Amino acid sequence: MRSSFTRIILVSAALYAITCGLFIFFLIQYEASRTVITISVLFAVAAAGIFTGFMLAIRNQMSSILSKLSLTIQSIIDRQGSEWFSVSEDNMLSKLQEQVLKLSGILRMQKQRYKEESEEVKSLISDIAHQLKTPLANLTIYNGLLMDSGLTTDKRQEFTRILLSQTEKLTWLMDNLIKMSRLESGIIMIQTGKHDIGKTVFTAIKQMYPHAERKNVEIQFSGEQSIELQHDVKWTGEAILNVLDNAVKYTDEAGVIKVSIHKYEMFARIDIEDNGKGIPEHELSQIFKRFYRGADAIDTHGVGVGLYLARKIITEQGGYMKVSSEMGKGSMFSIFVPVGDSFSVAPAISDITPLD
Template sequence: MAGLIGAVVGLALLSVFLWMRMRRLKKEIYSFSDLLETCLDEMILGQKLEEPGAPGDFLWDKIYGKLEQVYRIQQRQNAQSAAEKEQMKELISDISHQTKTPIANMKLYLDIMKQEAGGEERQKEFLQKMEGQTEKLDFLLQSMVKMSRLETGVIEIRQRPDYLKPTLGRAVAAVVPKAEKKNIRLSVECGDALQVSHDRKWTEEALFNILDNGVKYTPEGGTIDVFVSAQEFFVKISIRDSGKGIAAGRQAAVFQRFYREPEVHDQEGIGVGLYLARKIITLQRGYIQVQSQEGQGADFQVYLPYDREKSQFRETFQL
């Protein structure tokens, strides 16, 4: 009899324990779901994620840690999206501003041609001016497309180990006709076996833009010298001209989009070449700097990442 009573009491105690355990578990589940819902609501609203009195168990700590990671990723993506939208707004504003002048000029020339009777030579003059404005507009829009694609990542820079001299040679060849018209002497020093990881097409574009800028602002009979040297961690491409030079206070500004020096507004150009060059080199983990003094020319120095040991190994293996 005593054994039976003990068994009944034991079962009763077990039932009470299980009931209390279930009640506690149910309470923890409700608390957990409330905490999870609060955190998710904060994430949806974009509010700062704060732990609202966590129960202190391992599962919640683990889940909350994951939620924090998701929240940080979401915030980074939102910030990146906002930055891209701001860039696009600036680009659209720049397009609107920069296209006004050539379009207005073309309309003006058309109006004058309509009003003037006869004057075939005069009409030819205006047609030539309109052709020049059309070419400027076309160049501007092409530059805008390149900028927007580079900035938004539509165009992917593909760096591969390759000889640098052919890339540099194509860029130099593209500016030779303009240089010959101004009797500017071009010289290039670059080792035949020098290899560096770079995107041939876009690196050529960047170097051409710097060279073209040098030809544009170097006077008749001037010089442009290109020197390439391999350093410990970078290959340095120095493009030195004998042009008008750049004041110290303006040297950072020359890489800004649409920047043009005040005293050269009569020269052709829209001020995007150096901006594009820096963007292209930066996307290849390199950088550009300029050293200059007024009246003493400018030295644009392009630095591309370089691994001397790997380059020497490739040269030996190929030989």
């Protein structure tokens, strides 16, 4: 940069000298007076000095600017984020500095996001490996036991049931892992449309009913009105089904699960309340985490994916979930789905109960 600037000064000085020489030559050629020639020469020399000083000042100014820019960039590299140009001045340099600092912030955010994504992938792989380890180990163990020719018929049937249970658990786990990964990676897009949320809830209840019936758990569905709002029927139903499945798992035999819908100005609220064992207060903030299982859930079938998926699905639609619980009395999960501009009251679904 400095050599280029010096070259420009030298070329400009040469052109200026040639111009002055030609001017003096014409003055002598046309026999101008000595005084005029002297004044012209002095003026030319003075102009040359002024021009040279001006160019040198510009060079110094440019060097100062480039030096400050270099310091600014270096401070960004060193993560200091120092400002070398006054931000109170609305000029090109302060604007350039602002853009450079913005770029630095964007790059830092991207780096942090990539780091978090990398940690998330590592965590996911670790969680998946941990979740697959137990059922795969059980399959190997019981498969080996079944190969014992001296095994009694009762034991063989028992081990076969365990193998079937572990296979079902493994299949269920893989299905949910696929759903979870597709949702998180954006492969599956939530597609909302104007649908009756009451019918979506009722469909989920019908799907869960056989599982509840095996435990003699009653599911009661009440709601004065059915609400039409923007939601993805399939995935919202999946979220509700996961919450219902969780309620059935942790409700004792002959228990009751109450499902109700309430409408507000901005949201529709779906309450799923059980009279199970309840959730300890210190676990309430943890239960929506991926693969989280409470201390009392060790003996209950599950891997800790259902509630995580449910909240993920609802959040993707602009909603949210809340939970309240009391030990020994049960828990209530509330799903809030935004009604948006498409809110309207549909014909009521009366006396809907899956036990009839």
